[in-house]
Structures are given as C-alpha cells and as structure tokens.
Amino acid sequence: MTALTVDPALLAPGRRESHPGGSRLRWALSDAGTVTWRNLISYTRIPDAIFFSSVQPIMFVLLFRYVFGGVIHVPGVTYVNYLMAGVFVQTVMFGAVSTSVGLAEDLHKGLIERFHALPMARSAVLAGRTTADLVRNVGVVLLITAVGYLVGFRVQTSPLSFVAGLLLILFFAYAVSWGFAIIGLSASNSETAQLAAFPVLFPLTFASSAFVPVTSMPGWLQAFAIHQPVSQVIDASRELMLGGHSNLWSMSDVWQSLSWSAGILVVVAPIAVWRYRRTA
Amino acid sequence: MNAVEARDLVKEFSGKRTVRALDGVSIDVRPGSILGLLGPNGAGKTTVVRILSTVLVPDAGHARVLGHDVVREADIVRRLIGLAGQYAAVDENLTGRENLRMVGRLTHLPKKITLERSDTLLEQFGLSDAANRTLKTYSGGMRRRLDLAAALVGRPPILFLDEPTTGLDPQSRQDLWVVIEGLVRAGTTVLLTTQYLEEADRLADRIVVVDHGRVIAEGTPAELKADLGTTVISLTVPDSATARSVAAILSPLAPRPPVIDDATVELTVEEAPRVAAEALRALDQHGVTVVGLTLREPSLDDVFLRLTGHRAEEVAEVASGATSSDEGGTPSHDREGRR
Structure with a gap:
C-alpha cells in the first residue's frame, strides 16, 4: 500500500458528541440491540453456523421420521406428530452451544476487551448474544415446522396453541442459553467451550421424552428422564401441539415447564453476569 | 494536571502460581504528549494499559484519566479514551465499515456522526476500497489500521496503544507511526506500549522502562541515553x-x-x-x-541492557516464541502472567 497521508485536523480529538442523555435503561436496550445486530450479521457469514442450525435439524427430522421412526411405536399418536416437539427442543438445546462458542471466541479475540473499554452498558454483551441466539432459534423452529409439514406433521390442536407450544420452547431455550454463556466465559478457548457443553447437553436431550416415550427406558433412567426439565418442556409443548394423548389435557405441565425456564434463568443469569464482569 | 496519572499500581493474577504483574507502577503522561512504556514481554505493560482503560481493576494504587478515577468513574473515563491493542480486537465476520459503525453506536454517538466518521476514518486509513469486505480478507497491517480507526471513532482525547506495531512489516509499521504522529500533532495524548526501542525512540516524548512489574527508569530518550554518560x-x-x-x-x-x-x-x-x-x-x-x-x-538498546541485564528484543523474541501457539487467542492476563 502507499504511504498514508492523514490530515491531522480530521483526527483531532473533538468535543464529545456522545450524549449520555437518556435513561440508562434506554442505552442498555440500544447497546443490547447493537450487539444483537452484530451477532446476527456475523452469524450469517459463518457457513458452519448456518449448517449446524438449519441442515442438521432437518436431517434429524428425516432421520427419525424415516430411519428410526418405523420401529418406534407411541400409542395413540403417529410418530411424526410425536417426534416434532422433540426435534424442536433438541435443536434449540444444541443451538445453545453457539452461545458458549460465540462468547468464548469474542473473549479470546480480544473483542470483549474492547467492549469493556467502551461506554456501553455492561449487560449488552450477554443480552446481545442471548437475544441473537433467540432470534436464530425463532428462524430455526419455523424452518423445522415447514419441513415437518412436508413429511406429514399436523398440528392436532389449534394454530394458537401450536404457537404457545413454540413460545414455551423458545423461552426455555433462552434460559438455557444464559447457562451456556457461563460455559463460554469460563472455557479457555472456543473448542473447549464446545467440548464442555456436550456432556451437559447429551443426557438432558436424549435421556428425555424427545424421541421415545420414557416408559421404554429402564427404571433408573426413567426416574431421571421423567423429572428433568427438557422432558417437562417437551411434554408440555407436545400437549399444546397435539392435545393430551397420554395424560388428560392439563395446564400443569405448562406451568411446570414455565417454572423450570424461569427458575433456570433466575439462577444462571446473575452467575453469567458475575462471570462476565470478571472476564477482563 | 497530567492527562494520565497512575500511582503505585499493583496487580496480581492468580493461576497455577500467583504472578505479581505490577509491583507498584507510577506513571504520568502530560497532555498532548506521547509516553512510551517500554519493556520486554511480560513486563507488565499490557496490564498498565488495561487498568488505565478500565478493563481491569488494580489490587492497590489508583489512576486518573483527565482527573477521573478509572475505577470509581469508569463510565466517564470510557468516554474519554480509545484503546487499540496488539490483537486487533475487531469482528472478523463483519466488514470494515460495519465494525466502525458498531463501535460508533456503542460509544453512543448520534447515528449521523457515526456514519460520517466511519467513512472518513476508512478513507484516512486507506481502507475505503476494503470497506465492504469482511475482515477475514484483510492483511495484518489492514486489521491493525482498522483496529486503530475503531479506537478513534469517538475522537478520544486520550489514546492507549498496546504494542500497535508488533508483528507488522516495516512498511506498515512506518505507516502507523505517521498516523500516530499525526494524532499527537492534532492534540491527542498517547500512551504507547512497545518492546521496540526504535519505536519508543522515534515516537515517545518520554519513556518509562518497566521490567518485572516495576518502573526501572524514566526520562526523555536523550536523557536515558545521556544517563550512561x-x-x-x-x-x-x-x-x-x-x-x-x-x-x-x-x-x-x-x-x-x-x-x-x-x-x-x-x-x-x-x-x-x-x-x-x-x-x-x-x-x-x-x-x-x-x-x-x-x-x-549508546543506543536505547544499551540503556535497556544496562538497566535489565538483558537485551530487549532478544527477550521479546524468546518470550513470544514460547507463547506463539497462543497468537491471537490468549486473554491478556495469561500473556502478561506468563514469565
């Protein structure tokens, strides 16, 4: 490149145009919005990320619908209808790994250091990351819904009830994403973050009612599978999408699922924020 | 009043063994001058910059930027400073222009000013042609310039540059030196860390030499050389x-x-x-x-040798060789902590 000729006048330190006017909350929201925007743009430019959040869930739908589905029998419901709630939850659970990986990368590329030195809200990095992951999850569940319809999935209740089921899953995903933020902020690099996430992810996702009825599992596993939050969320959203097939329709599963999500969020969000403040 | 003032800064990092990165460092930077913080890798330079830029809280001692305490008045200090580092802290999936706009928004500049300023800086730093390309396609020198541009979006009166030219080719280094000199002529106060004696000699009005977390000498480049007499x-x-x-x-x-x-x-x-x-x-x-x-x-290198018992660049090479696997990826406390 040619030698730079910088006009000093243009670089002169100015009177600060930044206007700290406006409430802290307003700036906190604005900053979270900016970081969300940045994460979403960044995300659309990583081919791996797009693959894992779109192609992979589609493959799971097809795998369980056509490969394993033939041998799994769930009384009173077609397997493709049973399957979809499980795929939704499994997808957003796996997607939460990207919260860990994204934060670990920001940390190690020095971006968080730059953020620490800017007059932005302290909450914005975590809020922006989890919100971007939420937005991505919305896109992904809509995509899976479309693929599900193509392979025979039909909502048995009402569209409104189906949307309520999706919201239940998205809220849970949002809470879990804050938990995975802690892993991302604690890992020594993004590969470690990814590895550390899976031992948490696997038992919760697969020892659940996602793909098979828990009654088919051995007793000791059943006890875990029935009571763990992932199953609760799957059961509740499944009821909202299909109506009560196993239990009588009752809202108690929905409330339990909401309490799990809210409870997880209340516990992990402050830990994540505390961890973030110590990352410098 | 000094633009930047640090008194008896102490910082320890706990890990496998506790490392005292700073052991009572005091520095003063006069308004409109460049202070060069000179020392080998792991001397504590980066830790000083991170404390002054509110990223780290010191264990003891205090520091002020334009009269504002970096711990108690961190929010105000953040509006007065720009920080550019050796690890070019930018999002490589964003374009050059997007990176600058992001920093402008997070600095709470009005949108119009953010847009104007981003374009001006891209032009000034010879990045207009690359403005809409993602940073993955940038060379090391281009990234470093974008990183510096990002630090300047808010037109900060105080600029912290942590080893701004480490790892750059001679031409890119020269280019950055010209930019930094321009900034100071325009009234910016600069605190620059470097392990290159040549860089400190050329740019700095005053030099503070640190080693093992302590200030071991300070003065103008001429004074330091004259000290050998x-x-x-x-x-x-x-x-x-x-x-x-x-x-x-x-x-x-x-x-x-x-x-x-x-x-x-x-x-x-x-x-x-x-x-x-x-x-x-x-x-x-x-x-x-x-x-x-x-x-x-005597050259500054002689001064350094006399003060520390080892040559600056030799040590720098050995140290960076030992940590080269961490290039671009290690948080700074690890970098500083390793000795």
Whole structure:
C-alpha cells in the first residue's frame, strides 16, 4: 500500500458528541440491540453456523421420521406428530452451544476487551448474544415446522396453541442459553467451550421424552428422564401441539415447564453476569 | 494536571502460581504528549494499559484519566479514551465499515456522526476500497489500521496503544507511526506500549522502562541515553570463540564486563579514545586480529541492557516464541502472567 497521508485536523480529538442523555435503561436496550445486530450479521457469514442450525435439524427430522421412526411405536399418536416437539427442543438445546462458542471466541479475540473499554452498558454483551441466539432459534423452529409439514406433521390442536407450544420452547431455550454463556466465559478457548457443553447437553436431550416415550427406558433412567426439565418442556409443548394423548389435557405441565425456564434463568443469569464482569 | 496519572499500581493474577504483574507502577503522561512504556514481554505493560482503560481493576494504587478515577468513574473515563491493542480486537465476520459503525453506536454517538466518521476514518486509513469486505480478507497491517480507526471513532482525547506495531512489516509499521504522529500533532495524548526501542525512540516524548512489574527508569530518550554518560567501543574479531577470549583480555579495562554478541565485543567506557588505544595494544600483544572497530554513542538498546541485564528484543523474541501457539487467542492476563 502507499504511504498514508492523514490530515491531522480530521483526527483531532473533538468535543464529545456522545450524549449520555437518556435513561440508562434506554442505552442498555440500544447497546443490547447493537450487539444483537452484530451477532446476527456475523452469524450469517459463518457457513458452519448456518449448517449446524438449519441442515442438521432437518436431517434429524428425516432421520427419525424415516430411519428410526418405523420401529418406534407411541400409542395413540403417529410418530411424526410425536417426534416434532422433540426435534424442536433438541435443536434449540444444541443451538445453545453457539452461545458458549460465540462468547468464548469474542473473549479470546480480544473483542470483549474492547467492549469493556467502551461506554456501553455492561449487560449488552450477554443480552446481545442471548437475544441473537433467540432470534436464530425463532428462524430455526419455523424452518423445522415447514419441513415437518412436508413429511406429514399436523398440528392436532389449534394454530394458537401450536404457537404457545413454540413460545414455551423458545423461552426455555433462552434460559438455557444464559447457562451456556457461563460455559463460554469460563472455557479457555472456543473448542473447549464446545467440548464442555456436550456432556451437559447429551443426557438432558436424549435421556428425555424427545424421541421415545420414557416408559421404554429402564427404571433408573426413567426416574431421571421423567423429572428433568427438557422432558417437562417437551411434554408440555407436545400437549399444546397435539392435545393430551397420554395424560388428560392439563395446564400443569405448562406451568411446570414455565417454572423450570424461569427458575433456570433466575439462577444462571446473575452467575453469567458475575462471570462476565470478571472476564477482563 | 497530567492527562494520565497512575500511582503505585499493583496487580496480581492468580493461576497455577500467583504472578505479581505490577509491583507498584507510577506513571504520568502530560497532555498532548506521547509516553512510551517500554519493556520486554511480560513486563507488565499490557496490564498498565488495561487498568488505565478500565478493563481491569488494580489490587492497590489508583489512576486518573483527565482527573477521573478509572475505577470509581469508569463510565466517564470510557468516554474519554480509545484503546487499540496488539490483537486487533475487531469482528472478523463483519466488514470494515460495519465494525466502525458498531463501535460508533456503542460509544453512543448520534447515528449521523457515526456514519460520517466511519467513512472518513476508512478513507484516512486507506481502507475505503476494503470497506465492504469482511475482515477475514484483510492483511495484518489492514486489521491493525482498522483496529486503530475503531479506537478513534469517538475522537478520544486520550489514546492507549498496546504494542500497535508488533508483528507488522516495516512498511506498515512506518505507516502507523505517521498516523500516530499525526494524532499527537492534532492534540491527542498517547500512551504507547512497545518492546521496540526504535519505536519508543522515534515516537515517545518520554519513556518509562518497566521490567518485572516495576518502573526501572524514566526520562526523555536523550536523557536515558545521556544517563550512561559514556561511549560504546565495539570490536569485531574473526569468530565468536576469539570474541570470548578477547572479552577476558579486555575486562580489566572497563568498569562493567564486556558484552559479547557473536564475534563482536562491546565495552562501555568513559574515556573511549584512551581505552580503545589500550585495548588495541593489549590485543596486539595477544596476537588477536581485529576486523573492525567502531565508537558510538549508546543506543536505547544499551540503556535497556544496562538497566535489565538483558537485551530487549532478544527477550521479546524468546518470550513470544514460547507463547506463539497462543497468537491471537490468549486473554491478556495469561500473556502478561506468563514469565
């Protein structure tokens, strides 16, 4: 490149145009919005990320619908209808790994250091990351819904009830994403973050009612599978999408699922924020 | 009032073993000047910058930027500073323009000013053509310029540059030096860390030398060199084995032991002509052929060697070699913590 000729006048330190006017909350929201925007743009430019959040869930739908589905029998419901709630939850659970990986990368590329030195809200990095992951999850569940319809999935209740089921899953995903933020902020690099996430992810996702009825599992596993939050969320959203097939329709599963999500969020969000403040 | 003032900063990092990265560092930067913080890798330079830029909280001591305490008034300090580092902290999936706009928004500039300023900076830093390309396609020098541009979006009166030219090719380094000089002419106060003596000599009005978390010398480049008050006699002999015996022969002639660098022996003395003549006589008696002889004023490198007992760049190379696997990926406390 040619030698730079910088006009000093243009670089002169100015009177600060930044206007700290406006409430802290307003700036906190604005900053979270900016970081969300940045994460979403960044995300659309990583081919791996797009693959894992779109192609992979589609493959799971097809795998369980056509490969394993033939041998799994769930009384009173077609397997493709049973399957979809499980795929939704499994997808957003796996997607939460990207919260860990994204934060670990920001940390190690020095971006968080730059953020620490800017007059932005302290909450914005975590809020922006989890919100971007939420937005991505919305896109992904809509995509899976479309693929599900193509392979025979039909909502048995009402569209409104189906949307309520999706919201239940998205809220849970949002809470879990804050938990995975802690892993991302604690890992020594993004590969470690990814590895550390899976031992948490696997038992919760697969020892659940996602793909098979828990009654088919051995007793000791059943006890875990029935009571763990992932199953609760799957059961509740499944009821909202299909109506009560196993239990009588009752809202108690929905409330339990909401309490799990809210409870997880209340516990992990402050830990994540505390961890973030110590990352410098 | 000093633009930047730090008093007795102490910072420890706990890990496998606790490392005292800063052990009572005090510095002052006068408004509109460049202070060069000079020292080898792990000396504590980055830790000083991170405390001054509110990223880290010191364990003891305090610091002020334009009169504002970096801990208690961190929010105000953040509006007064720009930070650019050796690890070019930018999002590589964003374009150059997007990166600058993001920083502008997070600095709470009005949107119009953010847009204008981003374009002006891209142009000024020769990045207009690359403005809409993602950073993955940028060279090291381009990234470093974008990183500096990002630090300038808010037009900060105080700029912290943490090893801004480490790892850059000579041309890119020259370019950045020109930019930094321009910034200071325009009134910006700069605190710059570097392990390059040449860089400190060229840019800094004052230099603070740190090693092992302590300030070991400070002054203008001229003062530091004058402190030696002496001349360096440099003798070149056919090979390094001869150089070692020459050093043994000559050591009674100088107050400090001779320094051997391959086939060159250097003596730092006060009466250069007399000692040089004596040295040549002594070597002649021992039958040693002298290939070259020069007398020179001490360089900053000599100052550093005298102060720390090791050469700055040598140590820097060894240290960066030991941590090269972490290039671009290690949080700074690890970088600083390793010694």
